[in-house]
């Protein structure tokens with residue numbers, strides 16, 4: 001694809017300008033303790049451990065008023081047999097429907113939304129609800145996996161490996177009708193999606209990515225280009241035509257398992273801490289982040305308490321960085337370096 005560097009830089013400077021005025025003042029935190037998109041129990045405790053790692057305090061110390069809406073409580077039908085190889089179709093469909101309503105309501109009320117998973121199947125409801133309010137949204141998917149299997153291509157039957165398939169307009173008609181999912185209408189064009197961090201892609205997923213020409217950056221691409229260039233091309237691809245709200249879906253397994261061990265499908269060779277935080281800083285700097293998902297933190301799978309706490313604390317860092325925490329300190333306007341010599345002239349900046 002064409003790399004339009006100068007256009008990108010121009011756009012960035014404009015975005016940087018508007019970002020100060022357009023920044024949402026309130027953040028809604030929404031917990032989604034759901035695990036039926038895969039088979040390992042424990043990921044439903046993600047919202048609790050991320051909150052326990054100090055999320056609300058961290059966000060409150062940034063420039064926002066934080067509204068913690070607590071956790072959604074999902075209903076599970078007694079009988080929920082697999083349907084066309086999708087496990088727990090009624091539970092997954094129902095939870096996502098409820099989540100879509102909650103995210104749509106929170107975005108409509110003017111909040112920037114932080115959705116805490118739960119497994120990655122929840123991205124379907126989160127992004128679908130977001131799209132009800134912002135039909136022109138674009139999607140940045142940071143993950144070791146593209147989660148782009150169809151019910152037929154899925155090696156596992158786990159819906160957390162399939163949510164993107166159900167979002168894409170180009171795949172309408174390629175996906176069977178599934179009980180529990182009748183409310184879902186595809187809402188995203190494949191050109192409005194970018195993947196970052198991929199390193200475990202199933203054959204069916206690769207075929208769709210290539211057939212639709214989806215923009216993606218595997219870990220190999222990140223090695224080759226560097227994370228700075230990856231983010232430039234990402235924004236060029238998504239935002240050069242038009243400024244639009246960003247939906248960020250961040251799977252904690254995008255990080256290297258040495259940093260995020262408490263997760264269900266770890267894959268070696270993931271993002272470093274600095275690469276992950278650079279991604280989220282740059283997304284914040286666009287001023288366009290509207291909804292983010294932080295998913296797949298599973299405290300049961302950490303081998304020790306330290307491992308679990310490190311994973312949850314990393315999740316807090318990611319979210320805070322998306323919302324403006326910098327590595328450069330606070331950006332208050334300072335007129336002069338404080339001095340205790342009252343009579344002498346202060347050094348003006």
Ligand SMILES: NC(=[NH2+])NCCC[C@H](N)C(=O)O
Nearest residue numbers: 120145149156158160161265
């Ligand atoms: N959200 C995730 N962690 N997804 C992992 C998916 C793994 C595999 N590709 C599958 O379809 O089952």
Ligand SMILES: [Mn+2]
Nearest residue numbers: 120143147251
């Ligand atoms: Mn995922």
Ligand SMILES: [Mn+2]
Nearest residue numbers: 144145251253
């Ligand atoms: Mn993943």
